[in-house]
Amino acid sequence: MEKIMFYEKWCNRLFKRVLVAMISLSILITSTFTIQGDEKAEMKCKSYVLMEASSKTVIKAENENEKLSPASITKIMTLILIFDAIHSGKIKLEDMVTTSAHAKSMGGSQVFLEEGEQQNVETLIKCIIIASGNDASVAMAEHISGSEEEFVKEMNKRAKNLGMKHTHFEDCCGLTDSDNHYTSAMDVAIMSRELIVKYPEIFKYSTIWMESFTHKTNKGESEFMLTNTNKLLKNNRYVKGLKTGSTSKAKYCVSTVAEKDGVELIAVVMAAPDYKARFVQSNSLINYGFSNCKVYKDNKKYQNKVNICGGEKDKVKVQNDTFSYVDTKGGKIDGIESKVALKDNINAPVRKGDIVGKIEYIMDKKKIGEVKIMAEETVDKADYGFTFLKLVKYMFQIT
Numbered sequence: 001m002e003k004i005m006f007y008e009k010w011c012n013r014l015f016k017r018v019l020v021a022m023i024s025l026s027i028l029i030t031s032t033f034t035i036q037g038d039e040k041a042e043m044k045c046k047s048y049v050l051m052e053a054s055s056k057t058v059i060k061a062e063n064e065n066e067k068l069s070p071a072s073i074t075k076i077m078t079l080i081l082i083f084d085a086i087h088s089g090k091i092k093l094e095d096m097v098t099t100s101a102h103a104k105s106m107g108g109s110q111v112f113l114e115e116g117e118q119q120n121v122e123t124l125i126k127c128i129i130i131a132s133g134n135d136a137s138v139a140m141a142e143h144i145s146g147s148e149e150e151f152v153k154e155m156n157k158r159a160k161n162l163g164m165k166h167t168h169f170e171d172c173c174g175l176t177d178s179d180n181h182y183t184s185a186m187d188v189a190i191m192s193r194e195l196i197v198k199y200p201e202i203f204k205y206s207t208i209w210m211e212s213f214t215h216k217t218n219k220g221e222s223e224f225m226l227t228n229t230n231k232l233l234k235n236n237r238y239v240k241g242l243k244t245g246s247t248s249k250a251k252y253c254v255s256t257v258a259e260k261d262g263v264e265l266i267a268v269v270m271a272a273p274d275y276k277a278r279f280v281q282s283n284s285l286i287n288y289g290f291s292n293c294k295v296y297k298d299n300k301k302y303q304n305k306v307n308i309c310g311g312e313k314d315k316v317k318v319q320n321d322t323f324s325y326v327d328t329k330g331g332k333i334d335g336i337e338s339k340v341a342l343k344d345n346i347n348a349p350v351r352k353g354d355i356v357g358k359i360e361y362i363m364d365k366k367k368i369g370e371v372k373i374m375a376e377e378t379v380d381k382a383d384y385g386f387t388f389l390k391l392v393k394y395m396f397q398i399t
Contacts, residue, residue, distance in 0.1 A: 045278065046251075046271035047185040050285040053193050053257070053264040054297060055324035059289055064186040067166050068270050071245030072109060072132045073253050074174030074181070076191050077155045078141065079128060083199040084158075085144050086121070093122040097143045099135065106134035108175050108247070111224055113139060114217045123213050129205045131226040132244065137173040148172055159183075162190055177249045185268045192242055192255045192266050206241025206257075209233055232256055232279050236286065242266075244278070252278040258286045262297070265289040296333040298323040298361070302340065302373055306356050310381055311348030317376040318356060325361065325368050336363045342373070348381040 047063035058064070085091045097120065099113040111133040113119070119127075119136075121143075127136035141151035148171065155169045164187035170178050195202055208228060215222045229244040238258040245253040252272040258265050267285040272278035299322045305315035327333050342357035350356070357373035 044273055045269045045281055048270065048281065048285060049185040049189045049266075049268045050289050051189045051193065051266045051268075052289070052293060052295060052324075052326045053197060053266055054295065054322075055326050056193065057324075057326040058186075058189075059265075059293060059326065059328060060285065061186070064189075065166050065184045067182040067184055068253075069177070069181065069247065069250035070174055070183045070188065070270070071247045071250035071253055072134075072174045073188055073243045073245040073255050074169060074172065074183075075128055075132065075137055075245075076188065076195055076243050076255060077158060077169065078137050078151075078172045079125070079202065080158060080191060080195050080199070081144065081151065081154055082121075082125060082128075082140055083195070083202070087199070091121055091144060093120065093125075095121050095143075097121060097124055097139050099139050100142055102148070103135050103138040103142060106138055106173065106175060108134050108173075109229075110135045111213075111226070112215070114215065114219070117215060117217050119213070126205055126208065126211060126213070126226060129202070129241070129243070130208055130211065130228050132229050134173040134175050141172040159187070159191070162194055164190055174245055174247070174250070177247065185270045188253075188255050188268045188270070189266050192257065192268065196242070196257055196264075196266075202242075203240050203257075206230075206243075207233065230254065230256065232258075232283060235279070236283055238286070238290070246275070254278045254282050256282045256286065258290075260290050263290060263293055263295050265293075292328050294327045294331075294333050296323075296325045296327070296336050296361075298338060298359075302359065306342055306346065306373070306375075308346045308348050308350055308379060311350065311379040312382050313379045316346075316350050316356070316379050318373050319376045320359060320373045321371045323359070323361060323369060323371045325363075327363075331363055333363065336361055336368070338362075340373070348379055350375050350379045352376065352378045 047066045049064045050060040051058050096118045099115055099117045101115045104113055104115045109132040111127045111131055113135045124136045124140050127133035138148050141148045145151035151172055152169050159167045166184035167187045168180055168182055170176050170181040210227050212223050212225045215224055232239040238260045240257045242255050242257045252275055253270045256267045265286055267282045269278045269281045272281060302318060302320050306318050308316050339360045346356055352375055354375045355372050356375055358370045360370045361368050
C-alpha cells in the first residue's frame with residue numbers, strides 16, 4: 001500500500017512538472033511572433049489614442065471618444081483603487097485576502113483561486129496585472145469594499161473625478177457583456193496615466209514576464225505559473241506594461257506604456273480584429289511617438305517668497321506645478337524660455353491655494369503654455385492689535 005501511495009504521489013508531481021513545462025513552452029512559442037509597426041501601418045482597430053504621459057498631450061488619435069467594451073483593461077481602474085487603498089493605509093501589501101465563492105466562480109482569465117483560499121494583497125496584484133485574473137480582481141474588490149457592487153460604485157466615482165466622460169463600469173474585471181459597461185480609448189489613456197503617474201510602483205509588477213505563486217488550500221499546495229499577457233514586453237525593450245483585454249464583444253484591446261530618452265508614451269488600442277493586430281498597432285503608435293516627439297520638462301520650483309500687504313506676514317510661501325511640453329513639428333525646445341509674472345498689490349488675507357502669479361513659457365517668440373504660482377500657506381489679515389504689537393516690537397527692536 002505504501003509503495004502504491006508513493007507511486008501515485010510521484011506520478012502527480014511528475015504530471016504537474018510536465019504540465020508547467022508544456023504551458024511555458026506554448027507561451028514561449030506564441031510570444032515569439034514578430035511584432036513590427038511604423039507610422040505608415042494601417043490601423044485596423046476601431047479606435048486608438050497615443051498620449052505623452054507627463055503633459056497629457058494627445059499626439060495621435062482616431063475615434064478616441066467612441067464608447068466600446070473594454071474587456072480586461074477595466075482592471076486598470078481596479079488597480080487604481082487598490083493602490084488608493086494601500087496609500088491611504090486602508091490595506092497593506094502583506095494583508096491576507098480570503099477568496100469568496102463569488103470570486104472563485106469567475107470565468108475567463110483566472111488564476112484558479114479556491115473558495116476560502118488566502119493570498120496576500122501583493123500576490124493578488126501580480127495575479128491581476130500579470131495574468132489578468134478575474135477571480136483575483138473580485139477577491140480584492142470584496143476585500144476593499146465589502147462587495148464587488150460597492151467597489152464598482154467607487155470605480156465610477158473615481159472615473160468621474162478623473163474626467164472620464166465616456167465610461168461606465170458594471171464589474172471590476174471586464175468580464176461582463178453588458179452594453180452598460182463601456183469606456184473609450186481616451187478614457188483608458190486618462191486612467192492609465194493616473195495609475196502610472198500617481199503610483200509608479202506599478203512598474204515593479206507590470207514588467208514581470210513570468211512568476212509563480214503557491215495555492216494553499218485544504219486540498220494541499222500546488223504551484224501556479226503567472227505569465228504576462230502583454231507580449232510587447234518581449235518584443236520592444238522600451239515597453240513597461242500595462243494591460244491587455246479581450247472578449248468576443250470587445251475584440252482585442254491593449255493599453256501600453258513605453259519610455260525612451262525621457263519620453264513616456266501611453267498607446268491605447270481598442271477593438272482590434274485579432275490577437276496579433278493589437279500589438280502590431282500598439283507598436284506602430286509607440287514607434288511613431290518616439291520618432292516624432294520631443295519633450296520639454298521644467299520641474300524647477302519658484303524659490304522666492306511673494307510680497308503681500310496688510311497681512312500678519314509680509315511675505316507668503318508659494319508653490320508651482322511642473323511644466324511639460326510636447327513638440328511634434330521640429331521646434332527648438334532647447335530655446336524655450338520661462339518668464340515669471342506676479343500679481344500686483346497682493347493684499348491679505350491670502351488663503352492656501354490662492355493664485356498669486358504664473359510662469360509663462362515662450363518658444364520662438366510664442367507662448368506655448370503656463371503654470372500657476374499658488375500660495376503654499378494661509379496669511380491672515382493683520383488686525384489693529386497685531387499691527388500695534390508689531391509697531392511696538394519695531395520701536396523697541398524686540399525680536
